[in-house]
Amino acid sequence: MSTVFMHSVVSVDGFIADEDDDVGPLHDWYFNGDTPIAADQRYDHSGTGSGFKVSRASAPYVRSMWESTGTIVMGRRLFDLINGWEGHPPTGDHVVVVSHRPKPEGWHPEASYHFVDDVTAAIGKARELAGGRAVSVNAGSVGGQVFAAGLVDEVAMDVVPVVFGSGKRYFGDVEGRHLLEGPHVVVQGEGVLHLRFKVRRQGPGKPGP
Template identity: 80%
Template sequence: MHNVVSVDGFIADSNDGVGPLHDWYWNGDTPVTPGVDPQFDHSGAGSLFKVSRASAPYVKATWDRLGTIVMGRHLFDLVNGWEGRPPAGEHVVVVSHRPKPDGWHPEASYHFVDDVRAAIDRARELAGERDVAVNAGDVGGQILAAGLVDEVAMDVVPVVFGSGKRYFGRIEGQHLLEDPHVVIQGEGVLHLRFKVRR
């Protein structure tokens, strides 16, 4: 389970705005996705993402291991499924009761599944030996509550939102994590990883 998050635990404000949460992806000097199509290049220097030298090895290793992303329909609709090109990995599984939009990027490996357990099964099948990443939020919280998350990864940005969309969604009950086994201080971001306690 992964997302960028404010210090007070929000992945977006109440109107789905992310404010400065993702600024660190473009404010560094080290490209992590060379050779990106210029149409999607926000840096102007041939790379969609340029992060700090401290963050680059962590981000690159994480993205290199990723095979499939699991996301909810709300995020899919907000970003239009990244136009069929996920930021990392080759496959996306969307948890939704509605099917893939007619004619939407037929070439993209996007799969629509209406149950979180079935979504994780499909994502694992597609990922093979690679990792499955679950986007945080309501769907991520449901997957964590179902006991299907092994690790929680947070990129904590020094901003306080006060309210908005929570990292763990509307999850209920207590869920214990181990002490962080990854702590990396980047520029404008703190990367943390916690194993889920079983």
């Protein structure tokens, strides 16, 4: 069965964007290095024409994560903000959008984007599409719901040395205490610390208290 991991770039105080959905300097490290993540960059998300270029320390970690991902799960708010990467996600072959609204009429019919109105059903669809590869869930409100439902296997954070003070939280509105295992991946990049934790379970499919 596909591993489901929750992922985002995050400030040291736990925010993935400010109150206006502005990520500020959080993603600068994706473009400030000298090592391309992939030779075939299907869509230039940098807006600079040079694509993703990270430090030599970050490149193997990011490349491995991207190559292992089959499906991305995201919320409708993020989809609308970035217009679904214009049908070209940075990694994976499929995208599942958690939304009560359908795909916009005529929007990139060639793209494998699927709109599902329930997080449990969304993860089921994402696993089906991934074909054994990993499922990457964008952190934030929807990611927090997936996490709270006990459907996340691992938490992946790219921690950037910036303090936002307020904004959109990595775990959304998750309540209660949830335990993770000690980090099994720790990679020091230039301007970013890559961390990956397994979710501690208590009983089938449930995060530990």
